[in-house]
Amino acid sequence: MNEGLARRLGAETARFREEGVYKRLNHLEGPQGPRVRMEGRGEVLVLSSNDYLGLASRPEVIAGAKAALDRHGAGTASVRFICGTLALHRELEAALARLVGTAAALTYVSCWAANEGLPASVLDEEDVVISDALNHASIIDSVRLCRAQRRVFPHSDMAALDEALRETRGARTRLVATDGVFSMDGDTARLPDIVELARKHDAVVWVDDSHATGVLGPRGRGTAEHYGLIGEVDVVTSTLGKALGGAAGGFTAGPAEVVDYLVQRSRPQLFSNALPPAVAGGALAAVGWLEAHPEAVARLGENTRYCRARLSEIGFRPMEGDTPIVPILLGETSKAIRCSERLLDRGVFVTGFGYPVVPQGTARIRCQISAAHTREDLDFACEAFRKVGVELGLT
Ligand SMILES: Cc1ncc(COP(=O)(O)O)c(C=O)c1O
Known part of the structure; x- marks a missing residue:
């Protein structure tokens, strides 16, 4: 068996780990939704899925x-x-x-x-x-x-x-x-x-x-x-x-x-x-x-406006827009990954994106809002953001 390819790629992923840009997969143990069960974590709030209308578990x-x-x-x-x-x-x-x-x-x-x-x-x-x-x-x-x-x-x-x-x-x-x-x-x-x-x-x-x-x-x-x-x-x-x-x-x-x-x-x-x-x-x-159910689309819009406003109030500057994709630019990939890990420690699952998914220097946390989120869900998420923002000096 040729071992060259595996050795080369193994060395590269080891470098990703050293640089703090390695993507760790989180394993869910139940259906997608505003809250999910994550292996090793229990229930977490999801602010990172494309389940915009909550239909994945409808x-x-x-x-x-x-x-x-x-x-x-x-x-x-x-x-x-x-x-x-x-x-x-x-x-x-x-x-x-x-x-x-x-x-x-x-x-x-x-x-x-x-x-x-x-x-x-x-x-x-x-x-x-x-x-x-x-x-x-x-x-x-x-x-x-x-x-x-x-x-x-x-x-x-x-x-x-x-x-x-x-x-x-x-x-x-x-x-x-x-x-x-x-x-x-x-x-x-x-x-x-x-x-x-x-x-x-x-x-x-x-x-x-x-x-x-x-x-x-x-x-x-x-x-x-x-x-x-x-x-x-x-x-x-x-x-x-x-x-x-x-x-x-x-x-x-x-x-x-x-x-x-x-x-x-x-x-x-x-x-x-x-x-x-x-x-x-x-x-x-x-x-x-x-x-x-067009009212679900309207609710998605209301949830989005609410979350954008709350994030701004606590000192974050989401990128402009009126869609349920609410990115917050953080710069370095390792910073985005650290922020996402701290949020997960506080029960909020939101992914950090860095190079090569986005250009170098524009790493971000990308929040995605769902019509299935309740106000309590969004308040819980924003409170976690407030604390992590202070801890990491982001706000
Ligand atoms: C704009 C856009 N187009 C296409 C795709 C691919 O969609 P699918 O998962 O159905 O292949 C995605 C998924 O991330 C997307 O965001």
């Missing part, structure tokens, strides 16, 4: 998953086009298209796979993809995988986007790629400007709404709904692994022709199994629940 979602498991078994043991498509997939895809306001949708085993499958299959050398610098890693990798020319514009810089669109005039298709809500900074894409520029230059708009589906807009339909632009975004990708039940899975939504083409050509669709029935059934129940 009885209706669990019942939907169980019913699908009973009806369809564990899975299709096949990719979609061979013999792996269930009527349940069609039903879920219709519900997702309705939710985000497009003609059609196609599910994948993750939003990572949905993103990876998009530019590489619909663009080639004659085309250009123009991507925001802070887009999610899955968009960055998807762009690297495709043969189109690439342009990256500084984060939310509309003048730079305009310039990139001017300079690429003559290309067959220009695809402008942006997160709806940026996962590390918690800000929202300047979608009205992006749509206007795209229309002016005859470009296609692709929004990854993973942190916006179920979160933004009065009915949680995402960034487009937030800005009154339902129907104006060409292609939406999003995840089923966050607000929509939190299991796994993703989808691409857009015109029927685009979706049909992806069925024909997108590699994660052609060469990878379908979404498992239990996951699809849970997600379908989650979409139904969201459509019936």
Whole structure:
């Protein structure tokens, strides 16, 4: 057996430990929720999950998953086009298209796979993809995988986007790629400007709404709904692994022709199994629940405003924004990890992010708020932040 690789990587992770940037995995012993049982810790408050609506442990979602498991078994043991498509997939895809306001949708085993499958299959050398610098890693990798020319514009810089669109005039298709809500900074894409520029230059708009589906807009339909632009975004990708039940899975939504083409050509669709029935059934129940409960989206907004205000009162400076992603910049990665460990000692589970997830020197604690948090939960968390802020000299 060759031992060189393991030895080299072992030495590197030992260095991560020495530098205080090693990521330790915390093991949960029960369902995700506003409070969880963590191995070795007992009950802790979670301020770090994407379970924005509290649907991960919602009885209706669990019942939907169980019913699908009973009806369809564990899975299709096949990719979609061979013999792996269930009527349940069609039903879920219709519900997702309705939710985000497009003609059609196609599910994948993750939003990572949905993103990876998009530019590489619909663009080639004659085309250009123009991507925001802070887009999610899955968009960055998807762009690297495709043969189109690439342009990256500084984060939310509309003048730079305009310039990139001017300079690429003559290309067959220009695809402008942006997160709806940026996962590390918690800000929202300047979608009205992006749509206007795209229309002016005859470009296609692709929004990854993973942190916006179920979160933004009065009915949680995402960034487009937030800005009154339902129907104006060409292609939406999003995840089923966050607000929509939190299991796994993703989808691409857009015109029927685009979706049909992806069925024909997108590699994660052609060469990878379908979404498992239990996951699809849970997600379908989650979409139904969201459509019936817009008040949960409003509660998420109220909780977010409350938590941002309390954190500011006790001396922290959360990054600007009005989404439930509330990052607090701390600088060094080791500082963010130490802060997160001290918070966990006080019963609050919130992850510190450092390089390479965010640029060097911009390590942060990223709080994520849920509609399932009570005021007591948020007060408990903010009190822990107050104490740790004083202990570590952060406030
Ligand atoms: C913006 C964005 N896109 C895509 C993904 C990937 O989603 P999934 O977990 O469904 O692969 C994430 C997950 O972190 C994300 O934040």
